[in-house]
Structures are given as C-alpha cells and as structure tokens.
Amino acid sequence: MTSHPRGDANPAPTPRTISEGDWTPWPKDFADTYREAGYWTGETFPDFLRERATRFAGNTAVVDGATRWTYAELDRRADSLATGLARLGVAEGDRVVVHLPNTAALFEVVFALFRLGALPVYSLPAHRRSELLHLAATAEAVALVTSDVHAGFDCRPMAAEVRAQVPGLQHVVVAGDPGEPSGGLTALAELRAEPDPAVLAAPDPGAVAFFQLSGGTTGLPKLIPRTHDDYLYSVRASADICGLDTDTVYLGVLPVTHNFPMSSPGFLGVLHAGGTVVLAPDPSPATALALVESERVTITAVVPPVAMLWLDAVEHGSQGQRDLSSLRMLQVGGATFPEEAARRVTPVLGCTLQQVFGMAEGLVNYTRDGDPAEVVTTTQGRPISDHDEILVVDDQDRPVPEGEPGHLLTRGPYTIRGYYRAPEHNATAFTADGFYRTGDIVRRHPGGNLVVSGRAKDQINRGGEKIGAEEVENHILAHPAVHDASVVAVPDAYLGERTHAYVIARGQAPARGELLAFLRERGLAAYKIPDRVSFVDSFPATAVGKTSKRDLRGSTDPSGDQ
8 A cells, every 4th residue: 555654744734623613503593493393313424324225235326337336335335445544544534635526436435434534525526736725725634535537637646746735635545546656646446445343433413524615706615514414404305305216316417526416316315215326427418318228317417508418419319319218307407597498308308307506505496396387497496495594685685575686695404604714704605693695696486486597796607617706817817927807707508608808918918828728737627717818908997996897798799709
C-alpha cells in the first residue's frame, strides 16, 4: 500500500469534529417537533445500508456496465473498504473529498466513509483543481478520492497538486491505476481488507453526515452540512412520493453526487426501497436509451437540455426503434422546463412527466401522480412536507398576493439553518428566524404548486449546472491583460442560459482563444468557461456607481461573440 507520509508541509488538521460554531443546527423546539411528527427517526447512514442489506440481500443494488452488486455485496464491500481506510489513517470525523463519476466504486467509497463516521465532501466529476483546492481546504480534508482517467482527463496529476497545496491533505486514493509508485497515490483496490468491526462508528443521527455544495452564487461554492436525520427524511419521503419499490430500476444519467439524482428520490431513494440503480457513463440518447431498453429502466432524472435531446432522438428515430415501454416516469429538474417541451414527454416517450424543483440546501418540490396535466406541464410542483414553510415576499420581505412573483424563502425539517463556516454569508442568506433565502423568484398557485420564473441571485444556470459569476470573474481578472470583467447570463433555447463575459482590457486586449486557454490552465471546470466573450471600453453603471448587470444582459448581441 502506498501513502503520502505525514510531514511538516502537511500537518494534521484540527479539529476533526464539527462543532456547533461551524454550523447551525435546528433549534431544539423545531427538532423536537420534527421528531414528534415522525420525520426524524434516528436512522443513520451506516444503519441505512445495513438494514437494506438484511432485508433485500439478494436484490441487485447497483449496475455499472458488467458490474452487478447485490445489497449484501455492497454492504460487505463497504465494511471491507472502511477497514482499509481506517488502516490508512482515515478516522471518525475526518472529511474526505469524493471526486468520482457514476461508477460502482462511488457507492463503495461513500458507504465505507459512512461506516467509519468520516464525512464525504461531494465534488462533481467536472470539477478541476480550482474547485478541489477550495473544497479540500475549506473542509480541512485529510484525503481525496478520485479516478485515474475520466472522460479523457487524467485526474492523478491534478490530485497530487491539490495534496501538495492543502495542509493536512495526507492521502490521494485512486479508483483505478494510481500510476508510478513514486507518485505516492494509493490504489483503491489495495485498501480492501478483511472487515474489522472495531473500526466501525455509531454516529449521532443529529450530527453532520456529509457536505454538499451550494450553487456558488458568490464566488466558489459554500459547503452545506447535512445531517443523518434531515437528509434521510427527505430520501424516505421522496421515495414514497415517487412510488418506488423493489421493482424500481433507476437510471443515473446525471452525476449522482448532485442532490437531484442523489436524493430526489435519486439513488438513495431507490436503495431505501430495495430497487436497482443503473449507472450511465453519460446522458446521451445513444447511451441512455440503450440502457433503458436493456435494463428495463422504470424511472430516471434529467435536466431540460437532456430531456429535449431524448425527445428529439425518439421523435426523429435517430437511435432506431428502442423499446422504452418499461419507462414509467421521467423526472425533469435542475432548471425550468419549457412548457412546449413538457407537453411532448408523454406522447413521445410514453411515460409520465414529473417536474422537480429543489436545492441542495433543502427544500424539494414535486408534481405528483394524479395531478392534472396542466399542473404537471406548467408548474414545478409542491413541497415534500407539511412542515415545509414557504414565504413569497417582495424586496422588503413583505408577503406578495398569491399568484404574484416574489422571492422564495423557506424553512423546514430538511432545509439547513446555515452554511459551514460562513457566518458573514449566513447573515444575509438566512433570516433572523431561520428562513433560507433561496434566491429564486416564484409564483405560488392556490394548490401550493410553485412556478419558478427566475433568479434574484447573481447565478447562471447553464443546463442545470450552477455557475457563480463572481468566481469566473475572479479567474478572468487574474489575466495580466484584463482590467475588469463582468459575467452575466444570456438566454439560450437549448441550455436555458449561457455565460457571456464582458471584459475591459488593460491595453491591448488578449485574443479570445488566449483568454479561454488561460482559464482552462487555471483549472476552471469546463462548464464554467464563458460561452461568449465581448471586449468593451466600459460597463454600464447604476446610480450608485456599481456595474449594472441588468443593462449588460440587455446589451447582449444574440449573434455571439463581439
């Protein structure tokens, strides 16, 4: 086994535990209410898999190409890998960045960490050095788990750079070939060991179980602390709303470390119900529709651009005559689904449509089976829980008349009360009485269904991928020939929104290709690279001298770069 030796450059991070000064738990009276209502049951993630492995032992849990693991096998693998990780030095309370694509190894790693009482920090496969450095440093991670090569990108040199730059990050574990021994990376396969019950933890169900990522509306993403109690409630409730059971076959086409395909109902909802999760390496019609046919998939979740690709492929016969008769439900979320496309789902794919609107911070809304077609095609659903509190307010936090657009505020049994170690941001992102300011502009129908009409926050939703404009601007500003930069969203018929960077040069403007290459070299994820770049002499300003992004959006030339 190869490991990175502990040395002066990488001292052990302290503390290991997550104190209440680092995150905001629910007030006691709220927590008591949620327990009395039966939402918070005391179930933990280590128990979650163990109980299902007992009840559904022989059922197929995970399918990844030729790999097919039963519940019992996944459970055994989690114990085995937990033992190996413990011997490597990963302990209860440690944070571990998980940077893996849709593979069976992801399931093995995550449940092994849960068994140790270690906390996964969920990254996305598209993340690169910039994001991983931020996550590892903010979480004080002791380890990073990544792939050898994914989608043509060699993750190993990047992971080694992250380890070298983050104090306390001792280990890089690689699913696949770790490369030359001199690189000091550890092969995941080398860690599997005879399970040792002594290393297994019994965490507090009210404690933080893992970290997800915010959409990153103000620079790099914030860490979202999720507890066993709150998250598993949303999983159970979502599985019930979506009608999952042991016959469910779920196709994971989006990166399953996203909140949507993880828990709405996602792979966790399917495992809760004893069904099967089929993992797709990509969401293309060629890949995904073939898996629907061969694995008899009953439900899957996509973002609007993927849904429209599938609709076009089936309507125009570009993938041949696929047998999609097993598909019961197509979930669409992550961005607003155009009504015209929503109305095509049932006639073209032969399944029901479920619209999903949620956020990693908590609140999730679904349209339901039995809802009128008008509700399913024109709204983004209603909340999971009777204890999901919804406010729609104006700029002064005054309630707006029902049916009028306003800012969405929410609190409830699975919506966080604060980001991790972000007191200044929390002061504006949450009200004094604990409502989360989602940044969404919505209208509420009399039946409780929400219609999302836009974003108040400076965030770009590029086909379901959330991009913080400030983060991209900061990278552009690092170029020596750039004086100022402003990144805005522009409408796009396919992705919903694309990114347009307005740049004021310092002297001679760099070529567009040079600027984009510079951003890639800084390790910025590919989906965050601006789609358009315009060089301008100045930015429009507001009355108080701030850059008016509203005016910039209005000045965008739809023909492309300027």
